[in-house]
Amino acid sequence: MAVGGVTGSGPGSPLGLHRVLAPAGVLPQAAWQLDPRPALWPDEVRVAVERLNLDAASFRQLREATGGAAADMRAQVGQIVAERGKMQNPVTGSGGMLTGVVEEAGPESPLGLAPGDRIATLVSLSLTPLVITDGLAGWDGRSEQVPCRGHAILFGRSIATVLPADLPGPLALAVLDVAGAPALTSRVVSQARGGPVVAVIGAGGKSGSLAAAAAREAGAGRVIGVVPAGAEAATLRASGLADEVVIADARDPVALAAAVRGAGGPAAVTVVCVDVPGCEGGAVLATADGGTVIFFSMATSFTAAALGAEGVAADVTMLIGNGYVPGHARLALDLVRRQPGVRGIFEARVSEETRGHRPGLEEK
Amino acid sequence: MAVGGVTGSGPGSPLGLHRVLAPAGVLPQAAWQLDPRPALWPDEVRVAVERLNLDAASFRQLREATGGAAADMRAQVGQIVAERGKMQNPVTGSGGMLTGVVEEAGPESPLGLAPGDRIATLVSLSLTPLVITDGLAGWDGRSEQVPCRGHAILFGRSIATVLPADLPGPLALAVLDVAGAPALTSRVVSQARGGPVVAVIGAGGKSGSLAAAAAREAGAGRVIGVVPAGAEAATLRASGLADEVVIADARDPVALAAAVRGAGGPAAVTVVCVDVPGCEGGAVLATADGGTVIFFSMATSFTAAALGAEGVAADVTMLIGNGYVPGHARLALDLVRRQPGVRGIFEARVSEETRGHRPGLEEK
Numbered sequence: 001m002a003v004g005g006v007t008g009s010g011p012g013s014p015l016g017l018h019r020v021l022a023p024a025g026v027l028p029q030a031a032w033q034l035d036p037r038p039a040l041w042p043d044e045v046r047v048a049v050e051r052l053n054l055d056a057a058s059f060r061q062l063r064e065a066t067g068g069a070a071a072d073m074r075a076q077v078g079q080i081v082a083e084r085g086k087m088q089n090p091v092t093g094s095g096g097m098l099t100g101v102v103e104e105a106g107p108e109s110p111l112g113l114a115p116g117d118r119i120a121t122l123v124s125l126s127l128t129p130l131v132i133t134d135g136l137a138g139w140d141g142r143s144e145q146v147p148c149r150g151h152a153i154l155f156g157r158s159i160a161t162v163l164p165a166d167l168p169g170p171l172a173l174a175v176l177d178v179a180g181a182p183a184l185t186s187r188v189v190s191q192a193r194g195g196p197v198v199a200v201i202g203a204g205g206k207s208g209s210l211a212a213a214a215a216r217e218a219g220a221g222r223v224i225g226v227v228p229a230g231a232e233a234a235t236l237r238a239s240g241l242a243d244e245v246v247i248a249d250a251r252d253p254v255a256l257a258a259a260v261r262g263a264g265g266p267a268a269v270t271v272v273c274v275d276v277p278g279c280e281g282g283a284v285l286a287t288a289d290g291g292t293v294i295f296f297s298m299a300t301s302f303t304a305a306a307l308g309a310e311g312v313a314a315d316v317t318m319l320i321g322n323g324y325v326p327g328h329a330r331l332a333l334d335l336v337r338r339q340p341g342v343r344g345i346f347e348a349r350v351s352e353e354t355r356g357h358r359p360g361l362e363e364k
Numbered sequence: 365m366a367v368g369g370v371t372g373s374g375p376g377s378p379l380g381l382h383r384v385l386a387p388a389g390v391l392p393q394a395a396w397q398l399d400p401r402p403a404l405w406p407d408e409v410r411v412a413v414e415r416l417n418l419d420a421a422s423f424r425q426l427r428e429a430t431g432g433a434a435a436d437m438r439a440q441v442g443q444i445v446a447e448r449g450k451m452q453n454p455v456t457g458s459g460g461m462l463t464g465v466v467e468e469a470g471p472e473s474p475l476g477l478a479p480g481d482r483i484a485t486l487v488s489l490s491l492t493p494l495v496i497t498d499g500l501a502g503w504d505g506r507s508e509q510v511p512c513r514g515h516a517i518l519f520g521r522s523i524a525t526v527l528p529a530d531l532p533g534p535l536a537l538a539v540l541d542v543a544g545a546p547a548l549t550s551r552v553v554s555q556a557r558g559g560p561v562v563a564v565i566g567a568g569g570k571s572g573s574l575a576a577a578a579a580r581e582a583g584a585g586r587v588i589g590v591v592p593a594g595a596e597a598a599t600l601r602a603s604g605l606a607d608e609v610v611i612a613d614a615r616d617p618v619a620l621a622a623a624v625r626g627a628g629g630p631a632a633v634t635v636v637c638v639d640v641p642g643c644e645g646g647a648v649l650a651t652a653d654g655g656t657v658i659f660f661s662m663a664t665s666f667t668a669a670a671l672g673a674e675g676v677a678a679d680v681t682m683l684i685g686n687g688y689v690p691g692h693a694r695l696a697l698d699l700v701r702r703q704p705g706v707r708g709i710f711e712a713r714v715s716e717e718t719r720g721h722r723p724g725l726e727e728k
Binding site for chain 1: 389
């Protein structure tokens with residue numbers, strides 16, 4: 001590209017406020033439209049994109065809205081990015097992440113990246129300026145991992161990590177995409193007293209298996225894995241990540257709570273890792289008084305959680321799963337390196353996604 | 365009513381599952397439609413309704429959608445309740461609460477209520493079976509406090525409190541409506557170390573003034589009250605509830621964060637009590653690394669909060685404000701009894717509402 005060295009006009013902001021076109025004054029994540037021009041402000045980094053990893057809730061919505069045909073999926077994503085200057089699904093509000101190679105780092109960038117570094121972004125696509133130049137020609141619309149050519153912009157306060165050399169790229173990307181879940185789970189479990197019972201709703205998925213592994217390493221007395229169907233239960237049992245594996249529909253609050261209680265619950269810590277709406281009530285009911293629910297699913301409804309807990313007089317602490325916890329990338333990658341059970345689940349998932357097969361509820 | 369003593373068929377559930385008509389299997393709060401028939405299951409209580417107190421976010425949406433004319437407001441609320449068997453705003457998902465007099469208590473009700481008790485419900489209208497019989501004829505549509513005749517049903521696990529004899533009914537109702545805010549704020553502040561800085565966004569409103577008072581009693585080192593306009597700043601200063609009062613638009617993240625920092629922040633605990641969308645980013649930016657944000661506004665977006673914190677690499681704990689904390693009703697009422705500053709703000713608000721005047725951003 002011919003733009004190297006050309007910087008934007010005026011002072012930039014480490015939060016990327018100078019890239020917000022509309023509405024004025026909001027943060028890039030809340031903006032409707034960003035300015036994705038390739039010229040850099042002094043503290044920015046431009047990345048040649050190789051692959052987008054769409055958020056599971058967003059991918060599901062796109063597939064359901066379009067019917068899933070490749071041309072329709074490509075057109076839909078292309079239109080969103082062309083209109084908004086970022087890949088933020090207008091329905092779900094969520095984005096995903098990307099991998100690529102650093103093209104240029106501004107002289108004042110604090111990220112420590114150099115041209116040629118192969119990286120993954122750890123901030124959401126929902127706030128990352130993005131231009132697609134290949135019409136997503138290499139994407140068949142059947143996987144949330146989207147081959148893509150174009151460029152993306154990182155701000156001074158963005159987070160990115162150099163991809164590890166010892167793990168395959170798609171595997172590392174899948175792990176980094178959900179790295180916040182094991183990190184926050186680890187923190188909450190280690191702060192709970194006396195070997196708490198931890199229930200992971202969707203423990204057979206990506207964020208769920210990492211959360212289960214993190215819970216055990218952080219001192220959980222018992223890890224209960226909840227999955228929606230028998231095949232997945234067998235896989236989770238074989239992985240050894242959970243002490244008890246139970247089958248329940250997370251959208252059925254009474255069934256979910258009964259399943260967790262039957263497996264040694266209620267839980268002191270419940271981790272919600274399924275990407276379908278309607279799991280708030282069951283998660284609250286499955287949790288002991290004084291316990292904590294961590295919601296990682298982007299399909300979580302704030303109102304449903306707040307009013308649902310009040311509605312059943314449940315004294316539970318409810319956390320919005322923050323995708324950023326210091327050290328989260330290393331923790332998640334190390335769990336995959338150390339625990340063959342997690343790695344096995346991830347490799348199977350990544351392989352399924354590459355083949356375009358999408359499992360059900362538990363996927364995230 | 366002639367239905368006293370007639371009980372529903374089949375076993376009931378303390379969660380009210382037997383009242384869910386559609387969709388099957390969900391909790392009453394998540395249901396589209398409840399069965400509000402007056403006949404009681406053995407553990408239920410029927411209340412003769414006197415007044416609904418609509419949730420602020422719901423009232424705002426109804427007013428904006430209808431234009432606010434009395435007939436349109438009455439028709440809209442009436443239609444929702446007739447269709448759904450409960451007053452749950454389909455757009456905001458939120459409800460409110462009600463006051464009334466106990467008509468009948470089932471023989472197995474654990475709530476300790478007797479016919480004639482004047483009570484307020486502390487569970488949301490969004491899960492409370494309700495029938496309106498007077499067409500809301502006494503409501504001018506200008507206040508969220510809605511005179512109403514009809515009946516409502518409490519389940520075995522619902523929460524209700526007998527209205528205090530020493531406080532006017534509308535005042536007590538307004539206090540109980542937001543009782544979760546001071547209780548959770550008190551808990552979080554008392555668990556923080558060393559006299560934390562607490563920022564209350566919307567400290568001039570009802571939940572905000574209670575949260576500010578609770579924060580100080582729980583050991584806050586400094587209470588920063590944020591309000592949107594000068595008149596309210598003067599009122600809040602006069603109340604003595606905050607050590608610093610600053611003016612900022614909570615939807616402008618950079619301005620909000622700068623205002624809090626300029627007043628002695630960033631905050632270790634930030635409490636969001638404004639009922640407009642778009643306050644997530646500013647609340648996160650106003651909070652110190654390692655700090656906590658408590659979201660009480662029903663206008664909070666789960667996705668915006670989760671991705672917004674990740675997007676600025678903010679290591680903050682984000683809590684979904686649970687409307688239920690044990691002892692919350694007593695704590696909130698006692699704060700109003702003890703602290704003239706809180707009582708003054710509530711009396712002014714209740715008076716404004718009764719007159720149909722609605723203040724701006726800070727109202728909740």
